[in-house]
Amino acid sequence: MTTPEATTGAAAAEPRHGLRIFLIWLPLAIIVDLIVWFVWYPHFPPGRMTDQAQGQQFDIAVMTVLSVPVLLFIWVYFAYALIVWRRRPGDEEDATPIHGNTRIQATWITTTAVIVLGLFVFGTVQLIVPAGAGAGEGPSPIWKPHVNQLLKVQVIGQQWAFTYRFPQFGGIETTHLELPIGEEVQFNVTSLDVIHSFWAYQLGVKADANPGVNNVAFAKPQQIGDFTVRCNELCGLWHGAMFNTGKVVSPVSFMAWANGIRDRETRAGVLITLPAYSLTYDPTQITSLGNTLKKVLGITGSPGYYYSPANPVQP
C-alpha cells in the first residue's frame, strides 16, 4: 500500500507518518493473521462434522484473515493520529488545510473494490461447489451433490417441535435424528403452521420451514458425533425451547436404528395411520388420526394432530 505523503511542501523535517503507520501495521497484521489461521481456525464454528460445515468454517476463517488487516489498519491509523496529531496545549492555530488527494482516493477506492469483488467470487464458488453450502435452496435446488444415492430426510416443524420422516424407510416418523456417516443427506424442510427454521448447528445446515413449502438443503456427514437442532426463526411462545438432538453414526448402526423404528411403528399401527408421505402437509385436511395414537410413541409431527392451527392461542 502506498503511503500518504500529502502536502509535504516545505515541511521537510516532518517525519514520514505514512511509512511509520505502515511499519506498525504490517508486522501486527501478519502476526495476528498467522495466529488466526494456525491457532484459532481449527476451533472455528461450526466445526467439521459435515463437508458443508467444513466449508463454512473455511469461509469464516478466510474472511477473518482478510478483515484482521482492515481492522488493524484503521485502528493503528486512528491510534497514531490521536496520539501524534493531538492538539498541544496553547496551540490555537488551525491545521494546514488538505481538501483531498486524488492518488490516495483512487488507491483507497481501488483497494476496497478489489477486496469486495474478490470476496464475491470466493463466496459464490464456496456456495455453488459444496451444493448450496448447507443453506435452504427452495423446492427445486439448482446446486446439488453429484451422487446417485441420497438419504432423504424430511424435517417437519410445528409449534414447537421438530419431527423427521424417512421416505426411504416407509415414511417412518421420529423425534430424534440419526444419520449415517459418509452418505449425502437431502433435507426436505417444511412446516405445519408458522415459519420455523431448521438449524442443525454442527451439521452446518440451516433452512427455513415455511408452511406449504418444501425447502431443500444438503449435507454430507464426515465425523461421528452428536449434534443439536434448534429452531432459528421466531415461531411463538416456546420458540426458545424448540430443540432436539441427533447423532451421526456408522452406516450399519444407522440401518439398525431405522429398521428398528420401522418395525416398532408398524407393530404399533403408527405407519398405517400416518398421512401418506408428501413434501408438504396441510394440517387442516388431516383428520384421520385416532386419539390414542400419540400416547403410544409420542408422535407429534406430520398429522398436525395436537391442535387446530389457531390453538393454542398466541402468544
Add this chain to the structure above:
Amino acid sequence: MAIETTPGADQTQPAGGGPTEPGRPRPWWMRPAVHTGLIGAVIGYLFGHWMGNALSPDFSPGGSNYAAALANNFDMPLVLGYVFGTVGWLAGLGVFNDLGRLMLGKPLPDIEHAPEGGLAKYFRYTLDHKVVGIQYLFGMIVYFLTGGLFAMAIRTELLNPTNHIMSSSSYLMVVGEHSTMMMMMMSSVVLGPFGQYFAPLMIGSKRMAFPRLEALGFWLTPPAYVILVSGVLLGGFPTGWTGYAPLSIQSTPGMDTYAMAFGLMGISMILAGFNIIVTYINYRAPGMRWSRLPMFVWSMFTVSFLQVLSVPVLVAGLYMMLMDRAWQTAFFVNQLGGSSYLWQNVFWFFGHPEVYILALPGFGVVAEILPVFCRKPLFAYKVGVAGMFGVALLSWFVWQHHLFVSGINPDMRPLYMLTTELISIPTGFIYLVALGTLWKAKIKFEVPMLFALGMYFNFLIGGVTGVYLSDVPADTTEHGSFFVMGHFHYTIMGGLIFAFFGGIYYWVPKMLGVELNKTLGKIHFWTMFIFFNSTFLPMFFLGMAGMPRRVFEYAKNLQPLNVWASISAYLLAVSMIIFLVNFIWSTLFVRKRAASNPWNARGLEWQVPTPVPPENFEHIPVVLSGPYEYGVKDAPPMADLNPPVGVVAAAYAGAGVEA
C-alpha cells in the same frame, strides 16, 4: 409558496398573507394543546371501539374452517379504536384547524414569527421548526429510555439458561416491545431533533417548506408510543420487530398494536422525509450551492429519499397485516392462498433501506463534528457525498440477504451477495473521509469528538461483521443467531446512537442555550464506550457458538458469556443514567449559558445568536464559501448575514428565479 427573496422591511409581512392572530389570545385551557388532544383521543377511541363492535360479525372460533379459526372479534374494535383515537388526538391538538380556516376563508397564522414564548409552546402543535426539533429531542429520549428498560429485562432473563424470571410469553412481549420501540425511535432519532432543528439553519433558510406536515410528523409519535406500550396490557406480540406472518396473523390482539404503532411512525417518517427534501431543494440561501452543503444536510437529504420511497412499502404491508387480522383477508396465510414469503419480501424491501436510514444520519453527524475538532477541512468532501449516495442507492438491492436460507429465489443469492458486499465500498468512502481529515490535524478531544471517534470505532466492527453475514456459506451459520444481534447493535447503537449523543453534546448548546457539563460528558462517553463494547462483543461469539435470537433458553455452556453481557448491559444503563443526570443537571439547575459559537465552528447554524431568533436569520444570508474551510488562508466567512439590500434579489435574478 415562493421563496422569500427580499430582505429587510418586507419580511414583517407574513408569508401566508393577511393579518396575523387577533390581539388577545384565549386562555390556555381554551387553546388546543396536549390536554385537548387527550380528550380528543379518548373520544375518538371510544367511538372507534363502538364502531368496531358494531361492524364485526360474531365469528365463532374453532371448527374446521381455517379462516374462522383464525378470526376473533376483538381485533376490529381495537384497530378502529386506535385509528379514530389517533384522529381524535390530532383534531384535539388543532392539526386540522388551519385546514378549516382555509376552507372558511379566514387568515392563516404567521409561520415565521411565532409570537409564542415560554414552555407552553412545546406542548402545542406549532409551526416553528425549532420547537418541533426540541419536541423531537425529548420525545426520542423518552422512546430510547423506554426501549432501554425493556432491554434490561431481556438481559435479566438471559442471566440463567433454565431459571426464568419471566414466562415465555412475557419474554417475547419484552423482546417485541424493545425491538419495535427502538426501531421506531432510531429512524427519527437524528432526523427528528437535529434534522428538523438544523435543516433550515444550515442552508440559510427562515423556515421549512411544510411546517404543518413537520409538526404533524412529530405529533404522530406520541400516539405511536402509547399504542405500542398499550400492547403490554394486551399481552404483547410474539413476533419481534420483524412481524413475520403467519405467526403475526395467528397472534392475539397485542399484534394490532405493533401494526398500528409502526404504521403511525411510518407515516411520520414519510412526512418528515418529504418536508426535508423539498426544503433542501427550494429553500437554500443564495450561494448555498450543492457543493457547499454541509455533510449533515447531505445525510438528511439521502435519508429522506430512502424514507419517502421505502416506508410506504412498510405501511402497505402493515395494512395488509391488519386486514388479515381484523377483516379476515388472507394475504399471508398459505393455507388460504396467500404466502408467508410475501410478508418477508414486503417487510425487508422496507427493512433494508431502513437500516441505512439508521446508518446515514450517523455518518452525517460525525462528518459534521470531525472537521470542527480537527481544525481542518473535511478530506475528500465529494467522495463522502458519493459514499452517502452510493449507500442510499445500493440499499435498494440487498433486501433478499435476509432470506438467504428461506428457500425463496435460491439462484439469486450470488447477486444479493454481490450487492451487499458492494455496499462496503461507499461505506469505505466514509472512512476515507475520516482518515484523511485526521491526517496532520490538530485534534481537540472535546466530548462530541470523543463520541464521533467512538462511532467510527464501533461502526467498523459492525461493518466488517456485516461482510461475514453477506457471504452465504458463512451466513448459513450466522443467520438469525446472536451474531446478527451483535452486528446490528454495533451499527445501530454503536453507530447511530453514538452519533446521536455526539450530536447532543455538539448541538444542545445551540438548541437549548445551555452548556452541558464536560466532565460528566467525558465520564458518560468512556462508560458508554467501554460497556457498550463489553455488552455486544460477546454476542458475536454467542451467535457463532449456536445461540439463536429471541430465545429465553439456551445451552448451559453459553451461560458465562451471557452473564458477562448482562452485567455489562446493566453498567451501560448506569452510563445512560450519568447522561440523564448531566442533561437534567445542566439544563434545569446549573443553566450555564452557552456561547453562540462555543466550538468556534464555521457552520451557518453557529453564526446565528443563541437562543436562535424565531425567524432564524434577520436577513436571508448570502453564502460565500464552504462550511469546512478551517485553516484556509483568506477564506471568507461561510456567509454574509447582513447582505446589502438587493443582493439577495440580484442573486436570485441572476439564477433566473423570479424575485
